[in-house]
Amino acid sequence: MTTMTAPAGADVAALVREMAQRARAATAQLVRMTPGAKNIALERMAKALETAAPRIQAENQRDLAAGREKGLSAAMLDRLELNVMRIAAMVQGINEVRALPDPVGEIFDVQTRPNGLRVGRMRSPLGVVGFIYESRPNVTADAACLCLKSGNAVILRGGSEAIHSNLAMVDAIRGALREAGAPEDAVQLIPTTDRAAVSALLALEGLVDVVIPRGGRSLIERVVAEARMPVIKHYDGNCHIYVDEGADLDMAQRIAVNAKTQRTGVCNAVESLVVHSAVAGAFLEATLDVLIDKGVEIRGDETVCALEPRAVPAKAGDWTAEYLDKIISVKVVDSFDQAVAWINTHGSHHTDAIVTRDHGRAMRFLSEIDSACVFVNASTRFSDGGEFGLGCEIGISTEKLHARGPMGLRELTSVKWVVFGTGQTRG
Amino acid sequence: MTTMTAPAGADVAALVREMAQRARAATAQLVRMTPGAKNIALERMAKALETAAPRIQAENQRDLAAGREKGLSAAMLDRLELNVMRIAAMVQGINEVRALPDPVGEIFDVQTRPNGLRVGRMRSPLGVVGFIYESRPNVTADAACLCLKSGNAVILRGGSEAIHSNLAMVDAIRGALREAGAPEDAVQLIPTTDRAAVSALLALEGLVDVVIPRGGRSLIERVVAEARMPVIKHYDGNCHIYVDEGADLDMAQRIAVNAKTQRTGVCNAVESLVVHSAVAGAFLEATLDVLIDKGVEIRGDETVCALEPRAVPAKAGDWTAEYLDKIISVKVVDSFDQAVAWINTHGSHHTDAIVTRDHGRAMRFLSEIDSACVFVNASTRFSDGGEFGLGCEIGISTEKLHARGPMGLRELTSVKWVVFGTGQTRG
Numbered sequence: 001m002t003t004m005t006a007p008a009g010a011d012v013a014a015l016v017r018e019m020a021q022r023a024r025a026a027t028a029q030l031v032r033m034t035p036g037a038k039n040i041a042l043e044r045m046a047k048a049l050e051t052a053a054p055r056i057q058a059e060n061q062r063d064l065a066a067g068r069e070k071g072l073s074a075a076m077l078d079r080l081e082l083n084v085m086r087i088a089a090m091v092q093g094i095n096e097v098r099a100l101p102d103p104v105g106e107i108f109d110v111q112t113r114p115n116g117l118r119v120g121r122m123r124s125p126l127g128v129v130g131f132i133y134e135s136r137p138n139v140t141a142d143a144a145c146l147c148l149k150s151g152n153a154v155i156l157r158g159g160s161e162a163i164h165s166n167l168a169m170v171d172a173i174r175g176a177l178r179e180a181g182a183p184e185d186a187v188q189l190i191p192t193t194d195r196a197a198v199s200a201l202l203a204l205e206g207l208v209d210v211v212i213p214r215g216g217r218s219l220i221e222r223v224v225a226e227a228r229m230p231v232i233k234h235y236d237g238n239c240h241i242y243v244d245e246g247a248d249l250d251m252a253q254r255i256a257v258n259a260k261t262q263r264t265g266v267c268n269a270v271e272s273l274v275v276h277s278a279v280a281g282a283f284l285e286a287t288l289d290v291l292i293d294k295g296v297e298i299r300g301d302e303t304v305c306a307l308e309p310r311a312v313p314a315k316a317g318d319w320t321a322e323y324l325d326k327i328i329s330v331k332v333v334d335s336f337d338q339a340v341a342w343i344n345t346h347g348s349h350h351t352d353a354i355v356t357r358d359h360g361r362a363m364r365f366l367s368e369i370d371s372a373c374v375f376v377n378a379s380t381r382f383s384d385g386g387e388f389g390l391g392c393e394i395g396i397s398t399e400k401l402h403a404r405g406p407m408g409l410r411e412l413t414s415v416k417w418v419v420f421g422t423g424q425t426r427g
Numbered sequence: 428m429t430t431m432t433a434p435a436g437a438d439v440a441a442l443v444r445e446m447a448q449r450a451r452a453a454t455a456q457l458v459r460m461t462p463g464a465k466n467i468a469l470e471r472m473a474k475a476l477e478t479a480a481p482r483i484q485a486e487n488q489r490d491l492a493a494g495r496e497k498g499l500s501a502a503m504l505d506r507l508e509l510n511v512m513r514i515a516a517m518v519q520g521i522n523e524v525r526a527l528p529d530p531v532g533e534i535f536d537v538q539t540r541p542n543g544l545r546v547g548r549m550r551s552p553l554g555v556v557g558f559i560y561e562s563r564p565n566v567t568a569d570a571a572c573l574c575l576k577s578g579n580a581v582i583l584r585g586g587s588e589a590i591h592s593n594l595a596m597v598d599a600i601r602g603a604l605r606e607a608g609a610p611e612d613a614v615q616l617i618p619t620t621d622r623a624a625v626s627a628l629l630a631l632e633g634l635v636d637v638v639i640p641r642g643g644r645s646l647i648e649r650v651v652a653e654a655r656m657p658v659i660k661h662y663d664g665n666c667h668i669y670v671d672e673g674a675d676l677d678m679a680q681r682i683a684v685n686a687k688t689q690r691t692g693v694c695n696a697v698e699s700l701v702v703h704s705a706v707a708g709a710f711l712e713a714t715l716d717v718l719i720d721k722g723v724e725i726r727g728d729e730t731v732c733a734l735e736p737r738a739v740p741a742k743a744g745d746w747t748a749e750y751l752d753k754i755i756s757v758k759v760v761d762s763f764d765q766a767v768a769w770i771n772t773h774g775s776h777h778t779d780a781i782v783t784r785d786h787g788r789a790m791r792f793l794s795e796i797d798s799a800c801v802f803v804n805a806s807t808r809f810s811d812g813g814e815f816g817l818g819c820e821i822g823i824s825t826e827k828l829h830a831r832g833p834m835g836l837r838e839l840t841s842v843k844w845v846v847f848g849t850g851q852t853r854g
Contacts, residue, residue: 382848417831
């Protein structure tokens with residue numbers, strides 16, 4: 001993790017392949033580490049980031065200066081910044097993960113078959129994880145600690161605008177691993193911003209077990225198209241809140257306003273309200289005022305526009321949009337069934353909530369909405385690894401297979417079958 | 428499911444897309460069916476196959492006649508045949524699946540967060556499953572019943588040589604679904620043998636949630652290359668048995684002989700023995716004789732060839748080969764660690780077994796062997812959905828993600844997050 005000289009072409013491919021081979025070699029050691037040994041490494045990792053904070057901040061300043069020169073937006077620069085509070089949060093995240101149960105080696109669902117075989121499942125590491133992200137550099141520490149605790153080696157490919165921050169952090173993390181007697185190649189960062197490195201990584205079927213892309217749609221689509229190994233995608237959050245007939249309208253308003261305005265640029269912010277016609281008048285009259293007062297633009301269907309003159313008529317694209325901004329679409333429906341069909345058709349299968357007093361419809365919503373996270377009477381903003389008790393998250397999967405929703409330790413493991421016999425043969 | 432006239436080109440693509448749309452529509456009904464309603468449909472399905480047995484056998488005779496004309500091997504013709512015993516076994520498989528707990532809607536791991544939110548997981552259907560198989564036609568019934576019980580709609584694409592058998596079975600199954608008031612489009616068979624239908628299916632990202640190919644390597648590789656949606660692969664079984672230092676050599680012999688000779692053309696037959704040098708002399712002297720007597724060809728390393736003159740020197744390709752035949756490779760190692768490294772490098776991560784008396788090494792083998800199924804003191808031939816208690820299986824996955832090893836009901840479900848709130852908003 002020393003050089004920033006970007007090797008070119010074949011050299012990049014050779015570099016990435018060599019990193020993957022070192023990662024693969026590290027997995028053989030990782031699978032043998034006890035939970036205690038991994039926790040010691042995590043403790044050192046947290047301490048090392050604390051100690052290296054001044055250097056990390058200095059390197060982060062280089063990234064910020066380059067970002068300003070490149071004309072990054074204020075929002076982008078804010079995401080890029082690693083101030084003391086954010087470094088402290090990374091350290092705390094590592095300590096929270098350390099306190100969680102170790103998922104590796106857990107044996108469960110053991111059943112004794114008629115022939116006496118005991119057949120069960122065991123959680124084991126995935127192996128080598130490729131993590132490609134454009135997000136804030138604090139994700140680097142989250143990914144490193146989650147992968148280590150779940151027994152995986154990780155190859156990190158961060159955003160080019162955060163390269164100096166990431167190199168400084170990974171340098172500290174690898175130092176901590178060495179000190180703890182853990183394989184330092186469990187955490188590696190691709191040290192070049194050359195885009196060819198991503199293609200090289202995606203070609204390493206058999207060496208890299210899974211690739212997790214986290215970032216914009218174009219990045220993810222490129223990864224899906226090129227990858228030869230399984231990919232866990234992290235697509236958009238076009239989250240819905242459905243306000244049911246007979247709902248507590250004060251609660252519905254609090255939840256809707258929180259989910260839209262507490263933070264707008266995040267995937268678990270609500271982008272669309274679906275309101276039952278029986279409560280549309282009362283609910284929208286009160287709630288749209290509050291949203292508009294907070295600077296939110298309303299894009300509504302005909303009913304909504306008739307109720308609220310400041311609303312803009314929604315166009316077709318509005319119903320599937322992830323605004324990440326102070327905009328919300330609002331649709332009135334005539335039945336619960338219509339709401340479910342609407343959300344399943346127009347949502348992005350990320351996080352959807354119902355506000356209701358009716359138990360039957362609450363339970364039907366959980367079953368019938370085809371999304372990673374389905375909520376009853378709570379803000380969609382809780383769709384988050386930390387809020388779900390995972391310590392931190394490597395991302396929020398929009399896959400249906402393997403990992404769905406916030407991905408923590410368990411989602412970074414595989415489940416094998418284990419069989420305990422006493423000499424059984426098949427007749 | 429009436430026509431066998433193969434539409435061409437664009438028509439095939441339109442046909443497959445229309446089938447997928449009907450499957451998607453069926454999922455909305457499936458997710459609302461109670462376990463009881465699904466079990467009634469399964470009961471009718473079993474009965475319908477029983478009743479239709481004469482017609483199924485007649486259609487199977489057409490396939491067999493065409494197969495003989497095409498010059499299929501005796502083994503292929505045997506796999507293709509649907510005799511009374513095999514139809515009875517299909518019926519029994521459906522009844523076994525019916526008796527299993529319904530996986531859909533299971534809520535588990537619910538934890539109450541400090542803010543009072545109850546956060547848990549719920550098992551839900553995957554949605555639309557595309558199943559592409561070359562195997563024996565009885566797989567058709569297994570796939571249909573597993574998918575129905577797990578709440579999925581399935582689009583079946585069977586081998587061209589079994590098309591008449593499959594059409595007859597699916598016709599009976601769909602009739603049973605109609606009678607039971609279940610959506611008949613939950614089970615559809617692509618009614619043409621046109622290869623373009625597979626490409627059409629693999630292009631339907633968003634309509635088809637997952638594709639499961641089960642067959643030869645070239646089929647699977649084609650599916651992986653073309654598919655836009657997740658694929659659960661079913662690759663080779665190059666299964667190993669490691670005979671440890673101090674193992675019960677009689678048990679080791681019984682297990683090795685059973686795993687090699689009880690049935691050879693199957694993915695869970697053993698293809699390679701790895702023997703600790705401390706027991707190599709005694710074990711191989713007794714066991715190789717028995718294997719050779721049973722017509723098994725031994726391909727050994729230098730030590731083995733020195734011990735047994737009838738052994739053939741193994742070539743490099745032997746160590747990774749899935750013979751599916753009366754051939755076995757035999758390797759002598761000097762340590763447990765060497766055995767683990769050898770199996771992880773040369774095996775196919777399907778099923779591997781250790782024969783040992785040592786508890787520590789037994790548990791290390793389970794942890795450190797990176798395979799879908801790891802056994803202690805049992806024949807690899809038990810690696811099978813039925814033997815594991817799954818009723819039947821849609822296949823044996825060699826993936827590490829989502830489903831690993833025999834795939835039954837649970838592996839055909841997704842897990843979503845469910846959150847029960849009382850009006851919580853994020854601060």
